[in-house]
Amino acid sequence: MTLVTIALMGAATFGLRFAFFGPLTPQRISPRLEQALPHLMPAVLMALVVPAVLPASYLSGDGPTWLTPALAGALTGFAVGAVRRDSFLLVFGSGMAAFALTGFLL
Amino acid sequence: MSRARGVEVRRGLVAALPLVVGSAPFGLLCGGMARQSGLGLTETLALSGLVNAGSAQLIGIGMLSAGTAWPLVVATVLVVNARHLFYSADLSPRFAHLPTRWRAALAFGMTDAVYAVAAGRYRQRGTGRSDRAHWYVVTVSATVYATWLTSTLAGWVWGESLHHLDGLGLEFAVVATYIGLVVPCFTSPRPLVTGLLAGALALALRPLPYQGGLLVATLLAVTAATFGQSRTGPGPRGRTAPGTARP
Numbered sequence: 001m002t003l004v005t006i007a008l009m010g011a012a013t014f015g016l017r018f019a020f021f022g023p024l025t026p027q028r029i030s031p032r033l034e035q036a037l038p039h040l041m042p043a044v045l046m047a048l049v050v051p052a053v054l055p056a057s058y059l060s061g062d063g064p065t066w067l068t069p070a071l072a073g074a075l076t077g078f079a080v081g082a083v084r085r086d087s088f089l090l091v092f093g094s095g096m097a098a099f100a101l102t103g104f105l106l
Numbered sequence: 107m108s109r110a111r112g113v114e115v116r117r118g119l120v121a122a123l124p125l126v127v128g129s130a131p132f133g134l135l136c137g138g139m140a141r142q143s144g145l146g147l148t149e150t151l152a153l154s155g156l157v158n159a160g161s162a163q164l165i166g167i168g169m170l171s172a173g174t175a176w177p178l179v180v181a182t183v184l185v186v187n188a189r190h191l192f193y194s195a196d197l198s199p200r201f202a203h204l205p206t207r208w209r210a211a212l213a214f215g216m217t218d219a220v221y222a223v224a225a226g227r228y229r230q231r232g233t234g235r236s237d238r239a240h241w242y243v244v245t246v247s248a249t250v251y252a253t254w255l256t257s258t259l260a261g262w263v264w265g266e267s268l269h270h271l272d273g274l275g276l277e278f279a280v281v282a283t284y285i286g287l288v289v290p291c292f293t294s295p296r297p298l299v300t301g302l303l304a305g306a307l308a309l310a311l312r313p314l315p316y317q318g319g320l321l322v323a324t325l326l327a328v329t330a331a332t333f334g335q336s337r338t339g340p341g342p343r344g345r346t347a348p349g350t351a352r353p
Contacts, residue, residue: 002149005176009166009183010156016190018213020198022206029195032332037196039331040324041225042297043304044189045288047323048218050305051312052281070278077282081289088226088286092124095282 049074069106073099114238118245121227125219125250128280130257132160137261139164143171147262154258158251159217161317162186186316189324193221200228204240212240215247219280226287300331 020026029037053074077095084090133154140150145167153163162183169179193216201209216224224243291297304327311319 001176002145002170003152005170005179006149006152006156006166008176008180009153009162010158012180012183013157013159013162013187013190014214016184016187017194017216018210019191020194021201021209021213024195024198026195026199026202029198033195035335036328036332037192039297039300039328039335040192040196041222041229042288042291042301043327043331044192044218044320044324045222045284045291046301046305047308047320047327049281049284049288051308051319054309070281073278073282074285077285078289081285081292085289085292088290091286091289092282095285096279099278099282 067102067106069099069103072102108238110238111241114241115245118242119249121223121242122246122249124279124283124286125223125246126253128277128283129160129219129250129253131277132280133254133257134261134265136160136163136167137258137263138265139261140167140258141262141265143167145170147259150258150262151255154255157183158214158254159183159187159190160254165316182316185318185321189218189321190216190221192324193225197221197224197228201240208240208244212243212247215244215251217247217250219283220247220250222284222287226290229290296331296335300327303327303330 020029053068053070055068055070073095076098077091080087080094081091136154137150140153145153149170153166157163157166165182165186166179169182194213197212197216201212204212220243223246227239227242288301292301304323307323307326308319311323313319314322
């Protein structure tokens with residue numbers, strides 16, 4: 001039964017991902033939804049990033065320090081991105097470097 | 107392989123590298139956790155192979171091991187992965203010209219990270235139907251999927267001895283990738299405000315179960331941005347992200 005449940009989990013996930021690639025053609029996207037879609041990428045990425053670099057323990061004051069490696073890496077990435085917006089590798093590399101350096105120093 | 111296709115595949119392999127670094131520890135964790143929860147190797151690999159969605163898998167492992175009824179497990183997966191419906195809507199015009207088997211393959215691998223990379227790729231420049239960018243996306247997707255399967259297997263087999271990897275914070279590579287992909291969107295105040303609003307809401311709504319905060323925060327921020335756009339005039343519309351159009 002577990003394998004059947006797993007298969008159904010996979011089918012549900014695939015169904016969501018395939019919905020507009022298959023049964024629901026792009027022409028069936030409502031104008032309202034079409035107007036909203038360009039905002040999706042900044043919204044979903046920031047909704048993923050912010051909680052990842054500000055863990056619950058940080059906000060509740062239970063964290064080990066105010067500057068975590070993840071927060072330092074994110075702030076550095078955004079700072080570099082503000083100057084060199086289109087240089088993905090520079091933003092990624094500077095964020096990773098700040099993350100590693102802060103982790104080493106702390 | 108045509109030259110254009112080869113270029114896209116090579117670019118896809120490079121773009122997948124940060125995702126590989128970030129997803130491997132997550133896969134190890136997932137494999138190790140599945141074993142600790144009593145799932146066998148077949149079930150663990152089936153989970154990674156068929157579901158291919160980290161957060162939903164971690165939640166699913168807990169529910170499966172607790173003997174939760176299957177309708178509840180499937181319903182939970184639908185809630186956790188609901189945002190993927192919007193990824194599908196966003197990218198569907200890019201893939202509309204492809205055969206069904208291609209669209210199915212692209213849909214199967216459309217995780218959060220792959221969507222972010224794919225959407226970023228399609229916004230770099232205008233793409234026509236003759237474009238080979240789908241090779242880029244499928245290369246990223248296949249590379250991440252192979253990493254996910256391999257690391258899940260390694261996590262199940264050697265989970266106990268790989269625990270120290272969890273403390274290295276390698277998963278930050280995925281966050282750094284997201285940052286590198288989101289900053290090109292910030293060319294005007296609206297996407298910046300939308301992003302900040304979504305981030306703040308995601309923080310505030312974090313206690314919601316099954317990662318509901320991520321979905322609700324995204325929906326609220328996108329709705330607010332759309333409402334604001336309709337009130338303040340035409341602004342950027344259509345398939346190009348606000349302020350991200352490039353020549």
